[in-house]
Amino acid sequence: MTNTTFDVQAIRKDFPILHREVNGRPLVYFDNAATSQTPKQVIDVIVDYYSRYNANIHRGVHTLSQEATDAYEKAREILRAHLNAKEASEIIFTSGTTHSINLVANGFQALLGPDDELMVSEMEHHSNIVPWQMLCEKTGSTLKVVPMNERGELNMEAFDKLLNSKTKLVFCNHVSNALGSINPIEEIINKAHAFGAAVLIDGAQAAPHFKADVQKLDVDFYTISAHKVCGPTGVGLLYGKLDWLEKLPPYQGGGEMIAEVSFEKTTYAGLPHKFEAGTPNIAGGIAFGAAIDYMNAIGFEQIAAYEHELLVYATEKLKQIEGLRIIGEAENKASVISFNVGSIHPYDIGAILDKLGVAVRTGHHCAQPVMHHFQIPGTVRASFAFYNTKEEIDSLAEAVKKAVSMLQ
């Protein structure tokens, strides 16, 4: 079976959804890179919030509001500690990574001009491309693209050539959602800083697998979505270095983010509230903290080691299927396998796998430039979490074989 220190069967008991059936078969959930499942410890936190202390935060003097504020701020502290940020006010609650990136892109509008350059990698999710394109349209700045090789690894020589004193901002994912490649972000950050450029790392796909230490990385901005780390949907965070967050103007106006409002002049609240206009997803934020606590209790080292075991096992297993081609074979990979079989359309495989109770993602994974690079319409993507098992990978392999036999 699996390694002895990691009791996957005990962990699976925490996840009610893993015990349901789909189309009359036990669910095999391999769409974790899109949304991870939620343990009952986190579900309980959400139920407890709405059952006991649902109230608006940072405003009321009444007990419920106090309790909700304390829980929300405690969650912020959990997230700060998790990322080893210096200050809790460097953690901004957002609706997720997309919101986090848009917040930064919006802020940079005031700081960029036509002579400035931005750098993006070829393997980004659309959410780490489109906000910057919109920014470039407004500022006249130029967007440069760092290419990748056939294995799905960034071409760092090209990166070096593109980087120059005009480069103001570099953004890249920590782990590619479509390919699973782990990018050399330490190198990217160090090199970009040498030219005075700020760096935003999209950590949405990294956070489920390993911890980032933002101080050690010296990264300027880092983003996480709660729904990929066993938390609820619709909540995430933006880490930003204090200096940067102070420099950037607020993203949205409204309640919560102000110090004083009059029709002559409004002054903004300090961090983190400056970026948190309106009533936030309070239960979501508290549950986000609980989810990170849950994962830390299991231990990210344990998680990474076990997931690597799953990745190696699944790679071997899938490669035995005739005509199967893995897209993305980077040296350093998270537990994500994108593949195609012969000329079969990924949609067809996905539709049949669903009938067999196996949930995978098919399509371009919101990373069309990656698909253009490999000249394919899309891939089938199986992504593994620490609650998955080798037996489930066997089911996946059998299901893919079945689908191929039907489709060929």
Add this chain to the structure above:
Amino acid sequence: MSQYRSINDIQDEIIDEFSMFDDWMQRYEYMIELGKSLQLIDEQYKTDEYTIKGCQSKVWVFAELKNNTIDFTADSDAIITKGIIALLLRVFSGQHPKDILDADLYFIDKIGLKEHLSPTRANGLVSMIKQIRLYAVAYQTQIEE
């Protein structure tokens, strides 16, 4: 086709055919066969102009008016999508535009393929049905003139 059959006659006929299958696998195998036998759109029409982009699979549709009925041809890059297209064209091709516009499309639901017509599947089929109706509106206007 020698004899005229109404849209509902054809839908009922398809429902009848599918009732012979015991499980989803037989239904899918049949659809895959249908997909393979689909009378394809002329290559010259497989251009952007005739493309319906689903998020996942692509669909191409072309329509011509012949003797006041519409002849549809189509294709897709996914075979299961193609199978459903074959069924849709069997229902709609050769029909009068007005009949297409008045039609109540119930067979997909009845043969257990409803999930493929869900907008979340993003396979282009929902847009394809819209496109078929748009062609019908256009040709109906042409006939009336």
